[in-house]
Amino acid sequence: MLEINNLHAEVDGKPILNGLSLSVNAGEVHAIMGPNGAGKSTLAYVLGGRPGYDVTGGSVTLDGADLLEMEPHERAAAGLFLGFQYPVEIPGVSNVQFLREAANAQRAARGEPALSGADFLRLAKAQAEGLSMSMDMMKRPVNVGFSGGEKKRAEMVQMGILDPKLAILDETDSGLDIDALRIVGDGIERIMRKPDRAVILITHYQRLLDHVRPDQVHILSAGRIVRSGGPELAHALEREGYAALGLEDARS
Amino acid sequence: MTLTLPSAREEAWRWTDLSGLPAIVAAVPDAGRDALALAAMPAAIASERTDTRLLFVDGVLHSSSTPGRVRLSAVDARTDHALGRHATADGWTLDLAPGQIANVEVVHVATGAASHVPAHVILAPDAVASVTETFVGDGWTNRFFRAELGKGARLMRAVRLLHASGFQSLRDEALLGEGASLVATVLGAGEGSSRVDALVTIAGEQAFAEYGGAMLARGEQRHEAAAVVRHAAPHGQSHQSWRAVADDRAVASLAARVEVARHAQKTDGIQSLKGLLLKRTATVNIKPELEIFADDVKCAHGATVGELDRQSLFYLASRGVDPARARAILTRAFVADALDRIGEEAVRDAFVADADRWLDA
Ligand SMILES: Nc1ncnc2c1ncn2[C@@H]1O[C@H](COP(=O)(O)OP(=O)(O)OP(=O)(O)O)[C@@H](O)[C@H]1O
Ligand SMILES: [Mg+2]
Numbered sequence: 001m002l003e004i005n006n007l008h009a010e011v012d013g014k015p016i017l018n019g020l021s022l023s024v025n026a027g028e029v030h031a032i033m034g035p036n037g038a039g040k041s042t043l044a045y046v047l048g049g050r051p052g053y054d055v056t057g058g059s060v061t062l063d064g065a066d067l068l069e070m071e072p073h074e075r076a077a078a079g080l081f082l083g084f085q086y087p088v089e090i091p092g093v094s095n096v097q098f099l100r101e102a103a104n105a106q107r108a109a110r111g112e113p114a115l116s117g118a119d120f121l122r123l124a125k126a127q128a129e130g131l132s133m134s135m136d137m138m139k140r141p142v143n144v145g146f147s148g149g150e151k152k153r154a155e156m157v158q159m160g161i162l163d164p165k166l167a168i169l170d171e172t173d174s175g176l177d178i179d180a181l182r183i184v185g186d187g188i189e190r191i192m193r194k195p196d197r198a199v200i201l202i203t204h205y206q207r208l209l210d211h212v213r214p215d216q217v218h219i220l221s222a223g224r225i226v227r228s229g230g231p232e233l234a235h236a237l238e239r240e241g242y243a244a245l246g247l248e249d250a251r252s
Numbered sequence: 253m254t255l256t257l258p259s260a261r262e263e264a265w266r267w268t269d270l271s272g273l274p275a276i277v278a279a280v281p282d283a284g285r286d287a288l289a290l291a292a293m294p295a296a297i298a299s300e301r302t303d304t305r306l307l308f309v310d311g312v313l314h315s316s317s318t319p320g321r322v323r324l325s326a327v328d329a330r331t332d333h334a335l336g337r338h339a340t341a342d343g344w345t346l347d348l349a350p351g352q353i354a355n356v357e358v359v360h361v362a363t364g365a366a367s368h369v370p371a372h373v374i375l376a377p378d379a380v381a382s383v384t385e386t387f388v389g390d391g392w393t394n395r396f397f398r399a400e401l402g403k404g405a406r407l408m409r410a411v412r413l414l415h416a417s418g419f420q421s422l423r424d425e426a427l428l429g430e431g432a433s434l435v436a437t438v439l440g441a442g443e444g445s446s447r448v449d450a451l452v453t454i455a456g457e458q459a460f461a462e463y464g465g466a467m468l469a470r471g472e473q474r475h476e477a478a479a480v481v482r483h484a485a486p487h488g489q490s491h492q493s494w495r496a497v498a499d500d501r502a503v504a505s506l507a508a509r510v511e512v513a514r515h516a517q518k519t520d521g522i523q524s525l526k527g528l529l530l531k532r533t534a535t536v537n538i539k540p541e542l543e544i545f546a547d548d549v550k551c552a553h554g555a556t557v558g559e560l561d562r563q564s565l566f567y568l569a570s571r572g573v574d575p576a577r578a579r580a581i582l583t584r585a586f587v588a589d590a591l592d593r594i595g596e597e598a599v600r601d602a603f604v605a606d607a608d609r610w611l612d613a
């Protein structure tokens with residue numbers, strides 16, 4: 001589904017990704033771990049097409065289509081969803097309005113008819129319930145005044161409504177209490193664990209992976225994947241830390 | 253008619269371009285104006301509550317009007333204001349007895365010439381009036397509006413500037429008695445330029461005034477709002493909330509002043525002036541002023557000019573919203589709270605729809 005080949009990218013002229021390659025098949029969940037500053041969020045932003053993140057080499061395809069050629073909104077319509085490490089607050093725009101615009105923009109781009117107001121509200125209600133969010137919260141402005149954990153749950157409601165092919169979730173587990181972690185983990189499983197879907201979970205901790213079991217775990221360090229393995233790699237990391245794996249130089 | 257116009261060299265007029273006015277003054281109204289007047293009728297909001305409908309075509313009352321409680325004749329109000337003082341022709345007067353209620357809607361159609369119309373609203377104690385005005389067409393539409401609110405009277409005023417070209421000038425003066433309340437909202441969402449001048453005087457204790465709005469400018473448009481709230485009595489509250497949006501090479505300017513006289517203790521005056529630049533070639537001027545002579549007052553002001561938030565734009569894009577739509581959504585959110593204050597739903601919806609039409613064009 002996703003093929004990243006020898007990707008190089010820089011931010012403000014500073015090289016951050018240095019020849020990153022990764023292949024994710026439909027039906028798979030991949031975890032990416034790695035020290036602070038390794039380039040995990042940068043990878044997510046580069047895939048999402050964030051302005052200021054310049055690709056200087058390599059290629060990325062989503063279901064065979066050149067992702068890097070697309071505008072950010074076209075990538076979303078092509079089935080990419082980015083869960084933000086720091087979800088953005090948008091005063092004056094309600095979650096419901098925001099998501100209805102987004103869902104119908106994606107449908108229009110794919111040549112599908114728009115959802116009616118009633119159909120959309122039904123969908124929003126079902127997805128919000130699935131993540132224990134009230135419709136009252138959905139009527140509030142996007143992420144404004146939401147706690148850290150509420151923002152992450154709201155992002156999962158967005159994912160449920162937009163129903164992407166590939167989700168890249170950047171530290172969706174950070175800031176979640178024990179119950180919320182389970183709710184979010186279950187939500188990811190329910191929405192994305194399907195033969196034609198795939199997920200990349202960026203995380204620092206094993207605990208999310210207890211809820212969403214990865215098929216592969218990768219360690220990203222200094223802008224490239226330096227080690228890949230099965231779920232046991234995350235356990236080893238949790239026990240021993242990056243230094244024991246010979247990765248302490250990533251913080252230079 | 254020869255007119256003396258203020259010069260851009262005067263401080264209060266430096267952001268306003270009046271250079272096109274002499275040509276409009278010399279122009280002759282369009283002979284086909286009746287047809288135009290009828291074509292303009294959809295511009296009316298026609299809320300069910302409206303009991304008085306006035307249609308002015310080039311400043312002349314059209315026969316389709318239903319004057320209701322309004323009197324049409326010379327108006328018993330004058331102003332020194334540089335443009336407002338030219339509005340000396342016949343106009344309309346609403347004079348409500350204690351406790352009376354009126355809902356007035358006025359549509360002004362201009363067909364390329366200049367017109368000057370005064371209006372006078374007199375509310376006896378506890379009278380309640382809603383006055384909604386819509387301006388469409390081409391030319392120079394110059395208006396003077398004076399309101400006097402008795403004890404406990406309430407005036408809701410909503411003005412839409414939707415003209416296709418030319419210039420719109422509006423001079424608003426309001427005098428508020430004890431416990432009176434004025435809520436006025438102006439929306440500039442047409443294609444012509446404008447100048448809105450307001451002077452609200454809090455003359456009685458515990459009066460309340462909200463005066464503000466949203467001015468949307470693009471192309472070569474120039475919009476300017478210059479509002480003064482003068483607190484001349486204790487325990488008054490005022491809130492001036494303005495939003496200016498400028499695109500292309502347009503200029504949108506906001507000047508708002510709060511004056512608090514020495515004896516106007518316990519005044520609470522809030523000013524919120526915000527500008528949004530949609531292009532770097534556009535200009536937003538913002539000038540907040542406080543002139544406080546009383547010592548026990550609470551006055552807060554905020555003034556900012558910025559661009560659309562890049563992070564918000566990317567967040568919308570990452571969810572599939574195309575850049576033009578994302579900009580429109582964020583711009584709409586920026587102006588929304590200036591229009592939210594309109595109390596009557598039908599009027600508020602119409603104003604929001606006009607702003608949306610501007611944003612989607
Ligand atoms: N605008 C910028 N200019 C220069 N360097 C930047 C800029 N943005 C990010 N970086 C650098 O890029 C590197 C990678 O950052 P990134 O946010 O991708 O790390 P991360 O792996 O997500 O870390 P964390 O685990 O802390 O979230 C960091 O060293 C960061 O300082
Ligand atoms: Mg990060």
